[in-house]
Amino acid sequence: MATTATQTQTHEVSPYDFSQLEPYVHPPETKEDLPWSELVTLDLSDFDRPGGKERLAKQLEHAVHHVGFFYVKNYGLTQEEVDRQFTLAKNFFALPVDEKAKFEVDYANADYNGWRRSGLHSSGPVKDNIEMYNFAKFTKDFEGKYQHPDLIKAHLPEIEKFSKALHSNVVLPLLRLFAIVLQLPDEDYLVRQHTYEKRSEDHFRYMLYHKRTPEEHEASGYGQTGGHTDLGTLTLLFRQPIAGLQILGEDGKWTWVSAQPGTITVNLADTISHITGGYLKSSVHRVVAPPKDQWAYDRTGLLYFARPHSDTILVPIEDSPVLKAAGVKSRFTEPVSMGDWVKAKQTLQLNPQISAKKYAESGDGTVEVIAGFRDRRYQ
Numbered sequence: 001m002a003t004t005a006t007q008t009q010t011h012e013v014s015p016y017d018f019s020q021l022e023p024y025v026h027p028p029e030t031k032e033d034l035p036w037s038e039l040v041t042l043d044l045s046d047f048d049r050p051g052g053k054e055r056l057a058k059q060l061e062h063a064v065h066h067v068g069f070f071y072v073k074n075y076g077l078t079q080e081e082v083d084r085q086f087t088l089a090k091n092f093f094a095l096p097v098d099e100k101a102k103f104e105v106d107y108a109n110a111d112y113n114g115w116r117r118s119g120l121h122s123s124g125p126v127k128d129n130i131e132m133y134n135f136a137k138f139t140k141d142f143e144g145k146y147q148h149p150d151l152i153k154a155h156l157p158e159i160e161k162f163s164k165a166l167h168s169n170v171v172l173p174l175l176r177l178f179a180i181v182l183q184l185p186d187e188d189y190l191v192r193q194h195t196y197e198k199r200s201e202d203h204f205r206y207m208l209y210h211k212r213t214p215e216e217h218e219a220s221g222y223g224q225t226g227g228h229t230d231l232g233t234l235t236l237l238f239r240q241p242i243a244g245l246q247i248l249g250e251d252g253k254w255t256w257v258s259a260q261p262g263t264i265t266v267n268l269a270d271t272i273s274h275i276t277g278g279y280l281k282s283s284v285h286r287v288v289a290p291p292k293d294q295w296a297y298d299r300t301g302l303l304y305f306a307r308p309h310s311d312t313i314l315v316p317i318e319d320s321p322v323l324k325a326a327g328v329k330s331r332f333t334e335p336v337s338m339g340d341w342v343k344a345k346q347t348l349q350l351n352p353q354i355s356a357k358k359y360a361e362s363g364d365g366t367v368e369v370i371a372g373f374r375d376r377r378y379q
């Protein structure tokens with residue numbers, strides 16, 4: 001009967017339903033005794049308690065000025081919600097190459113939203129092992145601009161909710177804490193440069209480092225050449241157990257970031273450094289080969305990159321007594337907007353040939369990104 005057929009159809013489970021997806025399971029942690037970074041952990045549930053913001057800002061002071069990295073916990077998303085994003089990432093990367101290729105990034109036009117295939121660039125004689133899928137902000141500016149495979153389409157509302165929660169539960173509270181650290185009369189000063197609705201190039205990312213053979217690790221120099229700073233305001237990195245992320249300390253030594261349960265790792269990036277004349281530290285970090293006992297596993301990442309509105313002019317904030325006392329200056333010789341900065345730095349990041357040529361020409365390990373500001377290469 002017709003009604004039976006309809007009923008059967010409505011009860012059919014979509015192949016994209018979570019019950020049908022291969023769940024992501026965290027690989028085991030390393031047993032190696034590595035030199036781990038000592039990072040503070042901010043309990044964001046303290047934020048709205050009396051005196052909480054001030055306590056958290058105090059806790060951050062050293063980290064934001066000297067380290068550039070810290071953890072946050074209790075950020076208002078359940079472990080299940082986080083695990084579902086890891087599962088979506090895993091299942092997305094498992095799609096056939098032909099399917100992912102329909103959503104490929106357009107680096108030639110400096111557009112990095114969509115799928116980035118691995119093997120685009122070489123590190124030494126070996127091709128890179130990184131795949132990414134970047135989501136633009138879920139705002140009017142980008143509405144209808146990017147298409148997604150059916151798997152992602154089926155879960156887009158949840159992905160939108162998740163990435164917006166990262167912005168409102170983590171990015172904005174942290175910007176208020178920075179305002180307190182900088183003693184700004186207006187606690188929302190930075191928040192107003194980072195509203196979700198207005199145009200900016202924030203993005204949420206699924207990332208996969210494919211496992212490598214011992215020969216590939218060796219030939220790629222164990223990943224030890226990729227020291228960099230991120231170009232935006234803050235980068236959020238979900239806990240995943242494959243060790244690899246390292247921070248360059250003030251003492252010139254690299255330490256490993258460990259996977260603390262229930263946390264997000266946060267690092268400060270270039271823009272927050274620009275608008276504080278270098279007072280807040282854009283941390284140098286890199287991703288190296290994991291310890292040997294983790295060589296058998298892929299490394300899956302969930303990241304959120306926060307950036308100021310594209311029309312923000314990157315000059316030091318004027319009404320901060322802290323910055324005044326430190327005597328900070330603009331890092332540029334002329335006014336540079338966030339849009340200008342993104343374009344200039346991204347041209348170097350997305351085109352290793354251009355970047356390699358410029359480094360070779362300069363010969364001193366630095367290149368000018370824009371308006372007199374020079375980036376360094378960290379080994």
Ligand SMILES: O=C(O)CCC(=O)C(=O)O
Binds near residue numbers: 207237245301
């Ligand atoms: O995967 C990581 O741990 C960090 C990645 C990173 O540094 C970046 O994408 O800028």
Ligand SMILES: [Fe+2]
Binds near residue numbers: 228229285
């Ligand atoms: Fe980075």
